[in-house]
Amino acid sequence: MGGRGLVDINNLRKQQIEGMRIYFMEKSTSSSLHNAVWKELYASSPTVQHISTNCDKLELWKSKPLHGRHPNEASKDNVDNKASNHWLVAGCLFPETEGFMIAIQDQVIPTRNYLKAILRDTGVVSDSCRYGCNAIETIQHITSGCTCLAGTEYIDRHNSVVKMLHQQLALMHCLISSTQSVPYYKYEPEPVLENSEFRLYWDRTILTDRNVPANRPDIMLMDKQRRMVWLVDVAIPNNNNLSAKHHEKINKYSTLIDPIKRQWNVNTVKIVPIIISSTGLIPKLLHDSLREIKMPEYIWKQMQKAVVIATTHIVRKFMGN
Structure with missing residues (x-):
């Protein structure tokens, strides 16, 4: 619970x-x-x-006004509450990491805003982000809202999830051999993998005959025989942005569907948003998305573990500066 x-x-x-x-x-x-x-x-x-x-x-x-935010967000209709708490019962993390993530969820990390607004620390003059990005330094800002971390820490966390999916798809469709199966943090995806039946892109621009603003999904999988294409894109937002981010991904790549159908002569193009929150909340739509690309049941558990570890690393590093 x-x-x-x-x-x-x-x-x-x-x-x-x-x-x-x-x-x-x-x-x-x-x-x-x-x-x-x-x-x-x-x-x-x-x-x-x-x-x-x-x-x-x-x-x-x-x-509770502050500590109750996380359980309220985890109890929303669009969230799989049991799956969201899987990392707590799986026994897959060090106790220190587990305890630190609980502190993040309870919002008791001593950010500048917490020290100034909650603890009333008179020594804290400003609650602006210490990285200078002109935003209030809350725990939500650190986990998924700091523009100064967007190009580094957030990208690394995002890519850890994408690498899991890419490696699994490559193995499933015989684009790499089982001997190339390594932990996700050691896996280095090839930009293009192809055989007689499938083609798999990693973070590659899809060229079209007319300008399409969003033309670089994280993963593109093409089934040549069935003439189908899946556009897979990953996002790791804060808890309160799960549904919005899912619909944002669908709208973002909807203009890419017709050009792909026309140029590649395929019948179906499906957009597959992969959304998991920065603190490990699992939206119910994530299970549907993973089933669409035939991912094994355990993959969301590995994704959750990777996100929790990455988020605690980001917050520790941020607070250490």
């Missing part, structure tokens, strides 16, 4: 008191000692009025 599942000390205390009260009440009929304790300590004391459930805790968490 989110968070690290830390024990609720107050709730644990209530459960222990109620458990002891029930125990002595049941034993009081058969033991004079238990009966004496029951009369002295529990007979006149009220029962514990309320013991919190997980749903109670979740609602309390959502009600």
Whole structure:
């Protein structure tokens, strides 16, 4: 459901008191000692009025103005909540990385805005981005909104996801051999891979007979026999921008469909947006997109892990300066 599942000390205390009260009440009929304790300590004391459930805790968490933003965003209809929290139960990250991502989700990273607006630190004069990009330095700004990081850190995170997809497509369609299967961070995609049945582009401009502004998707896959083309484009926005980014990708490449059909003599061109949030939220539409290009079930889990690791690296590096 989110968070690290830390024990609720107050709730644990209530459960222990109620458990002891029930125990002595049941034993009081058969033991004079238990009966004496029951009369002295529990007979006149009220029962514990309320013991919190997980749903109670979740609602309390959502009600918090700052810390509740992430669980509210994860509970939206367009988000797969269970998949979004997979990295928490998979046991695939170091505890330090896991804890740091939780701090990012809870928005307790000491950014300039957090120090000035939340902690009221009088030593912080300005809450503008320390990289000088004329924006307020919030955690959302650092994870996916700083123009100074767009050409470096964000590109590396973005490419880590694209490399996974490219390598998987190349292996599936026999464009590379299984001996070339390496971890995504070591994989170096070729600009063009082709055999008698498929053609695969990596970050390559698609030339058309008329000017099309958006003509460079991350991946282009062509099935020559079925005369089909898939335009795959990846984005890693903040949580509140998942749906908008999905539709933005479709609109962006819609003008490229007709020129490709005409020039390459294909019947179908499909746009496949691959969207995952900077903190690992998985939109429901991501599963449909991955099924469209026949990706294995586990691929979104690898993508999520790569994004979480990359985002924590970006924030650590940013805060270290």
